[in-house]
Amino acid sequence: MFWHWSYSSPWWWDWWFPFHGLMSLIFTIAIIVLVVSLIRRRHAPYVDYYGRSQALQILEERYAKGEIQREEYLQKKQDLGR
Numbered sequence: 001m002f003w004h005w006s007y008s009s010p011w012w013w014d015w016w017f018p019f020h021g022l023m024s025l026i027f028t029i030a031i032i033v034l035v036v037s038l039i040r041r042r043h044a045p046y047v048d049y050y051g052r053s054q055a056l057q058i059l060e061e062r063y064a065k066g067e068i069q070r071e072e073y074l075q076k077k078q079d080l081g082r
Contacts, residue, residue, distance in 0.1 A: 056080055
């Protein structure tokens with residue numbers, strides 16, 4: 001008979017099969033990195049265009065308006081980590 005049933009794998013399976021695990025690992029790592037970066041971005045503190053936090057910006061505005069003295073400004077700025 002010209003055609004018969006065979007249990008052999010398709011021709012492309014022989015070269016693809018060893019890479020299947022590696023590609024699955026790379027895909028999984030990429031998904032994990034994407035999810036973690038989205039979570040971190042969502043929970044990141046507000047930062048304006050110049051890279052200042054919102055708390056520092058408010059502190060600078062209060063100092064500029066004269067609501068707080070220089071010593072208090074410098075102490076609070078140090079407390080904020082800058």
